[in-house]
Amino acid sequence: MGKSINEIQEELIEEFGLFEDWADKYEYLIDLGKKLAPMSDAFKTEENVIKGCQSRVWLHAEKQGDLVVFQADSEAIIVKGMISMLIRVLSNHTPAEILAADLYFIEQIGMSQHLAQTRSNGLVSMVKQMQHYALAFS
Amino acid sequence: MTETLNIDQIRADFPVLHQQVNKAPLIYFDNAATTQKPKAVIDALSAYYEQDNANIHRGIHTLAERATTAYELTRKKLAAFLNAPSTDQIIFTSGTTAGINLVAQTFGRANVGKGDQIIVSNLEHHSNIVPWQMIAEEKGAEIKVIPVSDAGVLDIEAYKALLNPKVKLVAVNHVSNAIGTINPIVEIISLAHEVGAKVLIDGAQSVAHLAVDVQALDMDFFVFSAHKLFGPTGVGVLYGKRDLLESMPPYQGGGEMIKEVSFSGTTYNELPYKFEAGTPNIADVIAFGAALDYVQAIPSEALAAQEEALLAYATQKLQLIPGLRIVGTAPEKIAVISFVIDGVHPQDIGVLLDKFGIAIRTGHHCAQPLMQRYELVGTCRASFAFYNTFEEIDRFVLCLEKTLQMLG
Numbered sequence: 001m002g003k004s005i006n007e008i009q010e011e012l013i014e015e016f017g018l019f020e021d022w023a024d025k026y027e028y029l030i031d032l033g034k035k036l037a038p039m040s041d042a043f044k045t046e047e048n049v050i051k052g053c054q055s056r057v058w059l060h061a062e063k064q065g066d067l068v069v070f071q072a073d074s075e076a077i078i079v080k081g082m083i084s085m086l087i088r089v090l091s092n093h094t095p096a097e098i099l100a101a102d103l104y105f106i107e108q109i110g111m112s113q114h115l116a117q118t119r120s121n122g123l124v125s126m127v128k129q130m131q132h133y134a135l136a137f138s
Numbered sequence: 139m140t141e142t143l144n145i146d147q148i149r150a151d152f153p154v155l156h157q158q159v160n161k162a163p164l165i166y167f168d169n170a171a172t173t174q175k176p177k178a179v180i181d182a183l184s185a186y187y188e189q190d191n192a193n194i195h196r197g198i199h200t201l202a203e204r205a206t207t208a209y210e211l212t213r214k215k216l217a218a219f220l221n222a223p224s225t226d227q228i229i230f231t232s233g234t235t236a237g238i239n240l241v242a243q244t245f246g247r248a249n250v251g252k253g254d255q256i257i258v259s260n261l262e263h264h265s266n267i268v269p270w271q272m273i274a275e276e277k278g279a280e281i282k283v284i285p286v287s288d289a290g291v292l293d294i295e296a297y298k299a300l301l302n303p304k305v306k307l308v309a310v311n312h313v314s315n316a317i318g319t320i321n322p323i324v325e326i327i328s329l330a331h332e333v334g335a336k337v338l339i340d341g342a343q344s345v346a347h348l349a350v351d352v353q354a355l356d357m358d359f360f361v362f363s364a365h366k367l368f369g370p371t372g373v374g375v376l377y378g379k380r381d382l383l384e385s386m387p388p389y390q391g392g393g394e395m396i397k398e399v400s401f402s403g404t405t406y407n408e409l410p411y412k413f414e415a416g417t418p419n420i421a422d423v424i425a426f427g428a429a430l431d432y433v434q435a436i437p438s439e440a441l442a443a444q445e446e447a448l449l450a451y452a453t454q455k456l457q458l459i460p461g462l463r464i465v466g467t468a469p470e471k472i473a474v475i476s477f478v479i480d481g482v483h484p485q486d487i488g489v490l491l492d493k494f495g496i497a498i499r500t501g502h503h504c505a506q507p508l509m510q511r512y513e514l515v516g517t518c519r520a521s522f523a524f525y526n527t528f529e530e531i532d533r534f535v536l537c538l539e540k541t542l543q544m545l546g
Contacts, residue, residue, distance in 0.1 A: 022160065022493050027544055054485040054501045054516060075515065076483035077545060078490075114489075 005097055008089045009105035016109035025110065026078070033080030036087070039073040050122040050129055055079050057122040061133035067092050068137050070130060074122075082114050082123055090130055095138035099131060141440045148525050151176040151432070155525065162495030165530045170315055170343060170474055170521035171499055172365045175429070179369060182428035186421045194420055195394065195411075209420050212427035213410070219430055220360065221351040222377055226409040229383070230418055233374035234342040235265040237361030238309070240376060240413060241338055242269035244386040245359075246307065249336075252278035255305045257335075259284040259292055260511050261314040261321070264504045266340045270309055284310070286511060290319045290466035298329060305335040312344035316503040316519065317466025318474030320348070327356055336382065342366055346523065347445060347472045349438065352377050369429035370422035376413070383409050390415040441524045448522045448531065449473040455535045459542070465517050473522040476503075479542065484516045486545055487538070494537040 003011075019025040043060035050057040055076035062069055070091040072083045089105065090098050106112050115124050149155055152174045157164050166174060186208070192201035194209050210225070217225045231237045246269075250256060256270045260283055267281075274281050282305070284297045292310075308330040313320050323339055330337045341350060341362035352360050357377065364373035378386075388395055388406050392415035397405040406412050433441075452475055456462055461480035478484065488500035501516040502509045509516060520534065 023540075023544065026490065026493065030544060054488075055483055056515075076485040078486050 029081035036084040095134040098134035159495040167520040169523040182425040229376040231374035237376035246273040260286040311340040316505040318471035319468040320470040369426035445473040476517040
């Protein structure tokens with residue numbers, strides 16, 4: 001039995017709590033982006049693109065048993081860092097768990113600006129799309 | 139010897155510049171998106187709402203008269219600013235985009251027919267492409283494009299080859315928003331006139347930097363926005379030649395734009411009101427007048443010298459960064475630098491520079507055809523105004539280097 005969505009969110013909050021200034025926090029985020037498991041090129045298709053204004057984000061989802069498994073990628077490394085956290089939190093959970101998730105960690109680690117409605121990235125759409133997949137698989 | 143500006147004194151006029159962003163002093167290098175507003179403009183806005191607010195033109199009471207006079211005074215100031223032959227040829231819109239759409243939907247609808255052509259350039263902002271595509275599609279006309287060189291200069295020989303009597307309108311910008319090129323509009327206009335085509339010049343990026351004399355330039359249409367000229371958002375200007383404006387059908391119907399309304403037929407008001415249906419943006423137009431006063435009080439040679447010096451200094455310093463390439467190296471450009479860095483997405487640079495308190499623009503700058511031409515997903519764009527300083531450029535370059543280390 002894996003960790004619950006909230007247990008993973010708490011882990012992330014703890015990890016980011018180690019950093020005092022923004023630069024360290026962002027270096028960690030960039031590092032997470034670099035370490036994101038590579039997405040299979042076969043899934044980097046037009047249909048999997050989440051339209052953001054500035055950087056492209058690809059998202060693929062499949063059901064493995066009862067669980068939804070996500071793969072994603074982006075051209076921009078900071079977005080990739082955010083994606084990496086979203087996947088860590090939401091992937092490998094049931095559709096019901098994903099649909100019920102309250103992603104409070106983003107605000108707690110001081111990254112909510114990346115979900116602001118500035119058309120600057122596709123993260124808001126990515127979260128919605130992850131939930132759409134969960135709904136489709138439920 | 140050109141007079142130099144007292145930058146500290148000028149900066150004191152712009153309240154927004156004096157703040158910390160993400161615990162660092164704000165450096166505002168996004169002036170091509172919108173310029174900051176001097177205190178005089180902010181004061182004019184609040185003074186209007188505190189003392190004079192009334193609907194204009196029809197009220198006979200004192201407040202209505204004061205508001206009307208102040209509103210019309212901005213029109214007079216604009217006529218002088220552009221050297222327009224009369225105030226009637228200054229139409230207020232909500233911005234550059236609205237001005238272009240107005241011309242597309244009135245002049246375009248009346249004059250562009252099946253098989254006709256409209257010429258735009260590869261340097262255009264989407265707002266000077268899409269309104270023409272819409273009218274071309276509706277009328278069965280064709281869009282032709284003036285190509286741009288690797289350096290960002292329009293190919294005038296190719297433009298000459300595109301011109302023919304089927305061309306009804308040429309729509310180009312005076313200055314490129316994405317890469318800063320100053321286009322040779324004198325030549326573009328005179329060549330178009332030789333084949334009987336009219337020309338719309340998008341001045342959104344030029345009015346804050348270059349003097350514009352609509353008569354000397356023989357402009358048919360000139361459009362721009364107040365907010366890129368130190369004025370409020372929500373106000374734009376359309377200048378047009380009188381015969382063109384008079385022959386154009388009205389755009390939106392409503393109050394203000396009519397002479398007489400009955401159910402058997404309506405007659406339209408005269409210029410400029412024919413194109414100003416409904417209650418206009420009174421407060422912002424009046425405050426725009428204060429912006430024009432402010433900017434015209436600065437000696438224009440000193441202003442240009444400051445911007446040129448900022449451009450030269452930033453260009454020189456940025457070129458020293460390994461892997462950095464400036465996009466747009468036209469010999470004639472305003473103080474805008476678009477750049478890309480090998481292996482780094484522009485968005486990452488923008489996000490991190492913001493953490494250093496530095497505002498630049500990243501992305502395609504609403505000029506996707508230009509990005510396609512250069513095979514780029516986007517660029518980083520630093521755009522300067524006369525209130526920017528050399529110290530800000532130093533800190534920008536330093537923070538950019540730190541940013542690249544973080545991303546490296």
